[in-house]
Amino acid sequence: MNQWRQVPQRRQRRDRNPLRRSVDRIEARAIAAVLALAVLAFVVLGVLAGHRAYSLGLAQQRAERGWRLAVATLEQSAAESANNAGWDVAWVPARWQLPDGQHGSGEVATELDARAGQKVTIWVNSEGQQMPAPLNSAGVCDQVVSTVLWILMATAAGAAIGAGAIRLLCNRRRMAGWQRGWEKIGPTWSRHA
DSSP states (O other): OHHHHHHHHHHHSSSOOTTOOHHHHHHHHHHHHHHHHHHHHHHHHHHHHHHHHHHHHHHHHHHGGGOEEEEEEESSOTTTOSBOOSSSOEEEEEEEEOTTSOEEEEEEEEOTTOOTTOEEEEEEOTTSOEEOOOOOHHHHHHHHHHHHHHHHHHHHHHHHHHHHHHHHHHHHHHHHHHHHHHHHHHHHHHHHO
16 A cells, blocks of 8 residues: 555656655756856857957957058078078068158068068058068957857866766765665665575
């Protein structure tokens, strides 16, 4: 008779698994909550950080509007230069003329086979200092995408750490429950062995 009373109680549980412990249900709900929180955090932080990266990219583009192309003349060949920075780039001393007629000088990146007197196109700011190429629309999009990807990785790592911590705590609780169960059942079971 006692078995028949327990059957309706089992059916009231959502998963209808009589072997599932309360710690299992708590763990499942807590991990689901962590994952939902991670998705929500990714959406909110991704939108905010993506918007901020886009705004900063546009501000950088506005600041770089004054940059102009200049033609630099190499003073040495790439083979003579001691500043070979990479596999395919040599930094060679060069001089260039600014739009206002003044001259600028510095080291410019060239190919390894560049010769003295060769002309190289560079970007300069309003003071005549050599600058990298200005940020274009694709660069702004790259900044936004990389920012959102970093947010995705950070929220995924946070969710994994949170789920791992929940799992660890629930496993400790499970082990303690098994130990208590064994302390009750073990002595009676071992007598029969």
